[in-house]
Amino acid sequence: MNFQIQTGEQLFQFILLVVLIIFAIILLGVxxxxxxTAQAILNKRIGIETKSFSLDTWWKKIKGEVPMEMESELMMDHDYDGIRELDNHLPPWWLGMFYAGIVFAVVYMFNYHVWKWSPLQTEEYEIAMNEAAEQKALAQENSPEEAIDESAVELITDETQVTRGKTIYEGNCAVCHGNLGEGGVGPNLTDEFWIHGGSVSSIFQTVKYGVPEKGMISWEATLKPLDIQQVSSFIISLQGTNPPNGKAAQGDKYTPEEAAEPVEAEEVI
Structure with missing residues (x-):
């Protein structure tokens, strides 16, 4: 169970609940x-002696203690080297918890395994996963750009979108791959050779997850899916530009498959 107070309203409700519980305890005491008091007055009228309430006496009753003068009645016949044993009963509070546990176990069994009013852990997990999937689908409907991933990304040819990708590239990628994509610490992005694939989906995946063993970080936490699509499309637009001081080719030659129709700006946004 994960209890968190995330808003001021929830904090106010929690404080109000605590105050109500304290008030209920005080009211019960009154x-x-x-x-x-009424019982004592009635007993006095009919001549019955009333013992005043004592916290110590109340606590002894809760524990089920027997007064010292009555211990002889509980003394058992046998003894062990002069050690006698008392036949004490279990404390009322312990018995109460024991019987309450039995009742809870019976109710729990019928609730989960007989009447099946509440779901079991596996069912709760499936329900939670289905709810999460529904929420994800709803969020993707409301924000189509958030639904873009490596399995559904498409090449953008709209000039405005590609220019936006160029800005992202210059701010994040140029330090390793060069301002013109000629390569540096990272590989050349303008030739036909690719280490991790030269399709838009492969480039998207490489940018999104990075290549930690090669020193390239994951940009998933920094760039939105649409940003990664835009920068991936810009990188593809660098093909064949042959900038000066280009780094030697690395990887395998990539031959584009028959591509789908490029995506226009209004289809992405």
Whole structure:
């Protein structure tokens, strides 16, 4: 169970609940005191001696203690080298918890395994996963650009979108791959050779997850899916530009498959 107070309203409700519980405890104490007072007055009228309420006496009753003068009645016949044993009963509070545990176990069994009013852990997990999937689908409907991933990304040819990708590239990628894509610490992005694939989906995946073993970080936490699509499309637009000081080719030659129609700006946004 994960209890968190995330808003001021929830904090106010929690404080109000605590105050109500304290008030209920005080009210219960007042009711008990009124009842005991009334009982004492009634007993006095009919000539019955009333013992005043004592916290110590109440606690002994809760623990089920027997007064010292009555211990002889509980003394058992046998003894062990002069050590006698008392036949004490279990404390009322312990018995109460024991019986409450039995009742809870019976209710729990019927609730989960007989009547099946509440779901089991596996069912709760499936319900939570289905709810998460529904929420994800709803979020993707409301924000189509967030639904873009390596399995559904498409090449953008709209000039405005590609220019936006160039800006992202210059701000994040140029330090390793060069301002013109000629390569540096990272590989040349303008030739036909690719280490991790030269399709838009492969480039998207490489940018999104990075290549930690080669020193390239994952940009998933920094760039939005649409940003990664735009920068991937810009990188593809660098093909064949042959900038000066280009780094030697690395990887395998990539031959584009028959591509789908490029995506226009209004289709992405």
């Amino acid at each position: 009711v008990i005191n009124v009842f005991l």
